[in-house]
Amino acid sequence: MKKKLKNFIFTELIYHEDPASFGEDANLLEAGLDSMGIMRLIMYAEQEFDVTLPDTEIEPDNVKSLNALEKWIRHACQSQ
Amino acid sequence: MLLEPFLRQCRHQPEAIALVEDGRSLTYGQLLAQSQAIAAGLQEMGVKPGLPVAIHLERGIDAAIALFGVLFAGACYVPLDLKNPPPRLAFIVNDAQAQAVLGLGAAPTWLDKGEWLDIETCPEALPLPIDIQAASLAAILYTSGSSGKPRGVALSHGAVAAFAQWAADLVGLQANDRIASSTPFFFDLSTFDLYAVLGRGASLHFLPSALNMAPARLSVWLKERAISGWYTVPSLLAFLSYKGNLAQTPLESLRFLFFAGEVFPSPALINLAANLPRTTLYNFFGPTETNVCCYWPVKRAQLAADKPIPIGLPAAACELRIHAETGELWVRGPSLASGYWGSGRLQLFPNQDGWYATGDRVSQINGEYHFHGRLGRMLKCSGYRVEPAEIEASVNAMAGVRDCAVAGVEDPATGQRPALALVLEPHLTSADIRNALALLFPPYMQPKHCIALEELPRLANGKLDYQRIHGLLNRKP
Known part of the structure; x- marks a missing residue:
């Protein structure tokens, strides 16, 4: 899941000179992920992982890193 | 008033x-x-x-x-x-x-x-x-x-x-x-x-x-x-x-x-x-x-x-x-x-x-x-105006760049993003150019991707062929 998310983020949403070196806890928001990027990321994740991510859980804390994203999306998958 | x-x-x-x-x-x-x-x-x-x-x-x-x-x-x-x-x-x-x-x-x-x-x-x-x-x-x-x-x-x-x-x-x-x-x-x-x-x-x-x-x-x-x-x-x-x-x-x-x-x-x-x-x-x-x-x-x-x-x-x-x-x-x-x-x-x-x-x-x-749409080359990226000529002027001023052209690629998140076609001296890579651009321009002006070419396509009159450049930059990888 993390690999798919990372691939989507760095090919579609933000530029990074070396995505391979971008850590799983590194801050995506500081790297340039903005509100439009978050919206696209959520729509991608909902489709790719067949899950509905609740509106009220869309928060900077849940999208700030690859680890945070994975934890959030896995949690949503389990509770559905 | x-x-x-x-x-x-x-x-x-x-x-x-x-x-x-x-x-x-x-x-x-x-x-x-x-x-x-x-x-x-x-x-x-x-x-x-x-x-x-x-x-x-x-x-x-x-x-x-x-x-x-x-x-x-x-x-x-x-x-x-x-x-x-x-x-x-x-x-x-x-x-x-x-x-x-x-x-x-x-x-x-x-x-x-x-x-x-x-x-x-x-x-x-x-x-x-x-x-x-x-x-x-x-x-x-x-x-x-x-x-x-x-x-x-x-x-x-x-x-x-x-x-x-x-x-x-x-x-x-x-x-x-x-x-x-x-x-x-x-x-x-x-x-x-x-x-x-x-x-x-x-x-x-x-x-x-x-x-x-x-x-x-x-x-x-x-x-x-x-x-x-x-x-x-x-x-x-x-x-x-x-x-x-x-x-x-x-x-x-x-x-x-x-x-x-x-x-x-x-x-x-x-x-x-x-x-x-x-x-x-x-x-x-x-x-x-x-x-x-x-x-x-x-x-x-x-x-x-x-x-x-x-x-x-x-x-x-x-x-x-x-x-x-x-x-x-x-x-x-x-x-x-x-x-x-x-x-x-x-x-x-x-x-x-x-x-x-x-x-x-x-x-x-x-x-x-x-x-x-626009008649000229202006792009709209995340609501900001981006003139390809401004990015081109900065890239052309970098040592080791022989030629460059910027065109827009469609991007569902931001509307458009600039993309960059480059002709470089052999000792340079497009990553060098991107790293330099990161210091000059805000995120919405950064190229979505770069391609390195032997030379840029030109029209018979010698001007850059932006239509073909646009096509090259918009080709799916």
Whole structure:
């Protein structure tokens, strides 16, 4: 899941000179992920992982890193 | 004339709330007193009327005080986009020949300290009265320039006042309105927030930036603040509509929404209209040079997912015409900018009987205007204007670059993104160029991807073949 998310983020949403070196806890928001990027990321994740991510859980804390994203999306998958 | 409606409110209701930000608010009387103190401080520094003063502050109460301070000193303000790397900020301050830079605390390291004024150090004082004419400049908004450098669109007091009054009348703005503000002051959308809203005695509520990323909390904020109107961009409204939990958070106080800056995709607008059944929606259109020249009150029955929405009818007493051969929209009217500001002086638009050629391709169907894209090469990325020529000029200036060209690629998140075709000396890679660009331009100007070529495609006459370059850059990897 993390690999798919990372691939989507760095090919579609933000530029990074070396995505391979971008850590799983590194801050995506500081790297340039903005509100439009978050919206696209959520729509991608909902489709790719067949899950509905609740509106009220869309928060900077849940999208700030690859680890945070994975934890959030896995949690949503389990509770559905 | 731009300041008169605001000053009238300051006299009539000095105790009324003008600005609200997080836990802080300011009355009309306080806003007036604090901005007059800054005006007096600027005059003491020797700032002359009619010339620019830059503002190095994020949008919010402090920036609003600073900007009214500049106007009360008779000068015009240049709001800086602090997301720009220092070299671009320094270029803008130098190019504008700003007499002073207003901010908080210590001066940024890239700035000559003599120009810096910390707004908190200005003691209460009244500025000397300045005679301001309709043609006096009020604001210079820097955008990407087709000549290869950023350039400032110079707005006069008369032009901003014409738009503000028109927009306030359109929705009957009143003192009991509570308007949300989310646009940085370097975008022309902010002229509504500052002059229409404060000219009618309403209160302006600065949206906390973090809520752009938390749509459900954004809707709660709009509801709890009982926001009655908001002028913002389609992308944020689409996020709010799709993910803002509006079914559980009905926005009953919200009586109008204006949107501009990018095309609102019809499916997203249909979704928004369904979620906000009682809110009147307006599509505003116009380059910064015209402010708003066209508007369309959204007719819900006319919306269809596969049909782009019109840009509508002439706004703010503008006259419109379509160039017969090119289909270009030409605009004439009171809200037009005066010209471009560069190298410390105003260059008027070419004199064409007052007409300004927008570079936008339009048509007219059943009396309503429709937008069909740009004639030139300008891109719209996350609502920002990006001129490919500005990126090309910087790349061509780098050692080891033999040739380069920039074209737009479609991007579902940002509308468009620049992409870069390069011809490099053998010791360089495109990563070297990208790393250098990261230091020169803000994120929205960074290329989505780069391709290295042996040579750039050219036409028979030797000019770059942008059509083929566009094709190469848009080819799926």
